[in-house]
Amino acid sequence: MNTQMILSQTDPRPIYVQIMDEISRRVALGDWQPGMRLPSIRELAADLKVSVITVKRAYLELERSGVIVTQQGKGSFVNQEVSVDDVRMQELARYLDNAARVAAAMGMSHDELVDALADYTNR
16 A cells, blocks of 8 residues: 655645545545555554654544544554545535635635636636
């Protein structure tokens, strides 16, 4: 399993959120299939050079959202019942939310944002 994740100290999001996003992205892309075992909290913390507490928080939040399940003594797994389509939509929603915030900060209207998105996708 490739656990290499790109985390950024300059990203305004907390590290645990970056870890959550990376795991969700891999599930959404189908790289990590339902039922697949995730690295242990300690393994991932060591690989990423972050604290165990940071990875544990990411795993807890992913479990709350239904992306992963944890079995005592066995580890954490991509939820067998996870809807990859739902994870994809959640992932897309994060990017669209960011685009909407940036557009609002730039003074763009809803219609201008929709037009910009349409222009971008029609390239």
